[in-house]
Amino acid sequence: GESVGLHLPTLSVQEGDNSIINCAYSNSASDYFIWYKQESGKGPQFIIDIRSNMDKRQGQRVTVLLNKTVKHLSLQIAATQPGDSAVYFCAENYGGSQGNLIFGKGTKLSVKP
Amino acid sequence: KAGVTQTPRYLIKTRGQQVTLSCSPISGHRSVSWYQQTPGQGLQFLFEYFSETQRNKGNFPGRFSGRQFSNSRSEMNVSTLELGDSALYLCASSFHMNTEAFFGQGTRLTVV
Numbered sequence: 001g002e003s004v005g006l007h008l009p010t011l012s013v014q015e016g017d018n019s020i021i022n023c024a025y026s027n028s029a030s031d032y033f034i035w036y037k038q039e040s041g042k043g044p045q046f047i048i049d050i051r052s053n054m055d056k057r058q059g060q061r062v063t064v065l066l067n068k069t070v071k072h073l074s075l076q077i078a079a080t081q082p083g084d085s086a087v088y089f090c091a092e093n094y095g096g097s098q099g100n101l102i103f104g105k106g107t108k109l110s111v112k113p
Numbered sequence: 114k115a116g117v118t119q120t121p122r123y124l125i126k127t128r129g130q131q132v133t134l135s136c137s138p139i140s141g142h143r144s145v146s147w148y149q150q151t152p153g154q155g156l157q158f159l160f161e162y163f164s165e166t167q168r169n170k171g172n173f174p175g176r177f178s179g180r181q182f183s184n185s186r187s188e189m190n191v192s193t194l195e196l197g198d199s200a201l202y203l204c205a206s207s208f209h210m211n212t213e214a215f216f217g218q219g220t221r222l223t224v225v
Contacts, residue, residue, distance in 0.1 A: 036216075043117070043203050043216030044156070089156065100146065100169040101214075103156035 012110045019077040021107045023090035026071060030092040034101065035064060035075045039086045047075070047088075077109075085111045115140065117206050117217035125223045131192040134220045138185050138206030144168075145187040146214065147179060150201040159202075162187055163210050191222075199224045 013019045025033070031052040036044035050057045050064045050073075057064050063076040073090050087108050091101040118137040126132050138145050146169075147159040158171040162181035179189040185206075191198055201221050205214040 041218070043205075043218050046213055046215070049213075091156075100158055100161050100171075101156075102158070103148075105155045 009105070010108045010110070012112060013080050015080060015082060015111055015113050017080055019075075019080045019084070019109060019111075021075045021077075021088050021090075021109065023073040023075075023104050024071060025073060025090070025092045025104075027092060027094065027102070028068075028071065030094045030102075032093045033064070033066060033073050034091045034093070035062075035073075036089045036091060036103075037084075037086045038089065038106070044089060080109075080111050082111045082113055085109055117204055117215055119202075119204050119217040119220050121220060122218065123221045123223075125225060126194050127225055128194055128196060130194050131190060132194060132222060133188050133190045134202055134204075134222070136187045136189075136204030136206070136217060138187070138204075139215055142206040142208050142215075143185050144207045144210045144212075144214075145181055145185065146205045146207075147187070147189050148203040148205065149173070150203055150219070151199075156203070159189065161210070168210065194224045196224050198222065 034049040035047040037047050038044045048059045048062050048064050050066050055066050061078045065074045087106045089106045090104045093101050120135045144163045146161040148156050150156045160179050161169040165181045176192045181187045201219040203216050203219045205216045207214040
């Protein structure tokens with residue numbers, strides 16, 4: 001079946017550096033993508049989303065890039081802080097319903113002070 | 114504004130038993146979805162409810178069921194528990210099916 005995967009299961013960065021978390025998706029019909037952050041003991045927290053008619057979207061310290069040609073999604077975090085340490089998931093969806101998401105396995109981001 | 118509330122937070126059950134988990138969505142939200150999270154399979158969609166009707170269903174056996182009440186609160190039930198059902202069960206609510214989903218902290222179910 002269709003799946004969403006991640007290139008890197010773990011990522012360790014120095015505080016203040018930029019982080020890039022990658023994700024591959026296989027369903028070419030997917031038209032909506034979301035990045036979630038999950039801290040230990042908590043549920044996933046929405047970070048940023050992007051629709052398939054866009055290739056870039058910026059938020060506060062975060063940028064999501066979408067490359068539909070190679071079915072690739074990335075999350076860039078600028079000036080990474082210790083509070084950014086968490087597991088990051090990408091999720092895809094088609095059909096508009098945000099309650100029916102296909103999640104990737106997750107990348108653990110560890111920020112060294 | 115209170116977030117999504119899931120009860121109980123932790124639960125230990127024996128194989129063969131059944132369990133009911135509860136989710137109270139954010140006030141005003143009418144869509145509730147359930148996910149199972151395990152280290153091996155990650156986050157997997159169980160089902161989605163909107164206006165008391167199941168709108169979407171994931172690829173889980175019939176032992177997994179759910180429902181939504183008129184106040185949008187939702188419950189999910191797992192019957193004849195198996196060891197492999199041990200997981201974090203997450204509930205997410207949204208105002209409508211195509212708006213941002215907010216997750217609760219989950220219910221940690223351990224089957225022994």
